[in-house]
Amino acid sequence: MDIQLRRGLIEICVLAAMLREPTYGYKLVRDVEPYMEISESTLYPILKRLESANCLTVSSAEHNGRLRKYYTITPTGRERIDEFLRDWKDIMKSYYYIEREASNV
Amino acid sequence: MSKKEYLRKLKRELKSLPKGEASRAVDYYSELIDDRIEAGATEEAAISVMAEPKAAAMDIIADARERGVAIKKNDGRGGWAALAAILIILSVCALAFAAWALITQVFDRDITLAKIEWQEKNAVCTIDRAGEITIDMARSDLYLGCSEDDQVHITYYECDQIKVDIAHTENSISIVQKGKLRWLYDLFGSDTRRQTKVLIPAGFEGHIDSSLTTGETRVDGLICPVGKVDLHATTGDFIVYDSAMHDVSFTMTTGALILGRCTVSGDVTVKGTTGDVDIQDLGGSQLIVKTTTGDIELKSVVFTYVDARLTTGRITLTDVTAKTLLLHSTTGSIGVDNVSAWESTITATTGSISGTLSGSITDYTIESHVSTGHNSLPETFGNGPRKLFVKATTGDISVSFTENN
Numbered sequence: 001m002d003i004q005l006r007r008g009l010i011e012i013c014v015l016a017a018m019l020r021e022p023t024y025g026y027k028l029v030r031d032v033e034p035y036m037e038i039s040e041s042t043l044y045p046i047l048k049r050l051e052s053a054n055c056l057t058v059s060s061a062e063h064n065g066r067l068r069k070y071y072t073i074t075p076t077g078r079e080r081i082d083e084f085l086r087d088w089k090d091i092m093k094s095y096y097y098i099e100r101e102a103s104n105v
Numbered sequence: 106m107s108k109k110e111y112l113r114k115l116k117r118e119l120k121s122l123p124k125g126e127a128s129r130a131v132d133y134y135s136e137l138i139d140d141r142i143e144a145g146a147t148e149e150a151a152i153s154v155m156a157e158p159k160a161a162a163m164d165i166i167a168d169a170r171e172r173g174v175a176i177k178k179n180d181g182r183g184g185w186a187a188l189a190a191i192l193i194i195l196s197v198c199a200l201a202f203a204a205w206a207l208i209t210q211v212f213d214r215d216i217t218l219a220k221i222e223w224q225e226k227n228a229v230c231t232i233d234r235a236g237e238i239t240i241d242m243a244r245s246d247l248y249l250g251c252s253e254d255d256q257v258h259i260t261y262y263e264c265d266q267i268k269v270d271i272a273h274t275e276n277s278i279s280i281v282q283k284g285k286l287r288w289l290y291d292l293f294g295s296d297t298r299r300q301t302k303v304l305i306p307a308g309f310e311g312h313i314d315s316s317l318t319t320g321e322t323r324v325d326g327l328i329c330p331v332g333k334v335d336l337h338a339t340t341g342d343f344i345v346y347d348s349a350m351h352d353v354s355f356t357m358t359t360g361a362l363i364l365g366r367c368t369v370s371g372d373v374t375v376k377g378t379t380g381d382v383d384i385q386d387l388g389g390s391q392l393i394v395k396t397t398t399g400d401i402e403l404k405s406v407v408f409t410y411v412d413a414r415l416t417t418g419r420i421t422l423t424d425v426t427a428k429t430l431l432l433h434s435t436t437g438s439i440g441v442d443n444v445s446a447w448e449s450t451i452t453a454t455t456g457s458i459s460g461t462l463s464g465s466i467t468d469y470t471i472e473s474h475v476s477t478g479h480n481s482l483p484e485t486f487g488n489g490p491r492k493l494f495v496k497a498t499t500g501d502i503s504v505s506f507t508e509n510n
């Protein structure tokens with residue numbers, strides 16, 4: 001898969017994983033893993049990028065005597081997901097067209 | 106690889122990032138490792154799923170660069186600076202050598218320091234059996250031994266710059282060194298100190314007090330089974346063998362103590378800072394050893410009360426018998442091998458405690474604690490006559506008993 005496309009997809013997956021509730025690094029990896037190949041080291045830059053793009057906020061909370069960072073999605077992040085879903089609809093239109101034409105020949 | 110090691114390597118790979126940026130990344134990895142361990146993985150396994158520190162760091166740095174973070178160029182300037190410094194030092198040495206060669210070979214001048222002309226002197230004094238012998242010397246080794254008659258025999262050395270005052274009454278002798286050599290002698294001189302020999306009659310019951318600044322104190326065959334011996338040294342070692350004493354104390358700063366094959370009827374007190382303490386074949390009433398970074402080793406030692414403690418270093422006990430035993434190490438570890446005591450308190454803060462205690466576990470009433478380490482002892486156990494309290498805060502406890510049942 002194209003690297004840019006893959007990166008974009010992981011970003012949306014990560015944002016989607018925090019829609020229900022604020023989440024933390026380990027849980028993110030576990031939740032996204034079944035759908036997208038992701039590791040701790042690929043996740044970190046993505047979280048940083050999403051943070052600097054105001055798509056999520058980071059807060060620290062105590063857990064078992066140590067600090068854990070929790071990631072919360074922002075309205076900008078939510079918008080990003082909606083935008084993705086809209087864009088993808090168009091892409092899917094093209095997809096079905098391509099598929100139909102390809103199977104007819 | 107342990108978590109600590111992984112994070113240390115990662116931190117090193119992230120040197121080119123601004124401090125905050127690097128520490129945030131390290132915190133992130135630390136948290137994920139902790140979370141994996143909490144989810145049931147071993148430390149090893151949690152680390153093994155992480156990217157190698159180098160690879161992880163490359164991702165982090167590449168991303169930071171994209172976000173416009175200033176990356177320090179690591180072009181090995183530090184290495185060049187070090188190389189330049191070495192070259193400068195080498196050239197200074199070469200110049201000094203050339204100058205020395207020119208003066209000594211070409212002009213035929215001797216520039217070594219004047220040889221010290223030591224003169225041997227002797228003194229013989231009679232002293233009351235319960236008297237006081239005081240020795241205070243800045244630059245001398247010292248030998249304390251047994252006199253062949255009932256008088257004190259002193260052999261000492263003087264030179265132009267250094268004199269020795271011997272003041273003598275019927276119940277006191279004081280041996281005080283005066284004067285000093287130029288500091289150059291400490292760097293380039295040779296034969297800068299001699300050994301002062303003090304032979305004391307057998308059965309002396311008084312007080313021997315010695316303070317040396319630079320120099321080794323050797324006690325061999327001293328027989329003062331009733332009196333008190335206090336030895337101090339700043340940089341010298343103590344070597345004490347084959348002597349009989351009542352109370353004896355050693356105070357040293359950088360020196361070490363070797364004490365063996367002695368009979369002590371009273372207390373032995375050792376206060377050390379960086380030197381090691383090695384005590385063998387010794388018995389007595391109280392043995393108190395405290396050091397800061399020196400190791401403590403006790404072997405074949407029998408005392409009523411043993412208290413050994415240090416901050417950094419290892420405490421090792423082999424074949425030690427005591428009624429009360431107190432061992433404490435702050436960051437070092439404690440090893441016991443065939444140690445027998447009625448009441449033992451063994452504590453370590455970050456070090457581990459290991460070894461064997463004499464008897465069977467049923468001889469003991471045990472209380473033990475660890476916070477994060479592994480513990481081979483039960484936390485509370487039994488109702489035996491021997492009391493054992495062992496506590497390791499972050500280290501492991503692996504203590505067993507010589508008799509299994």
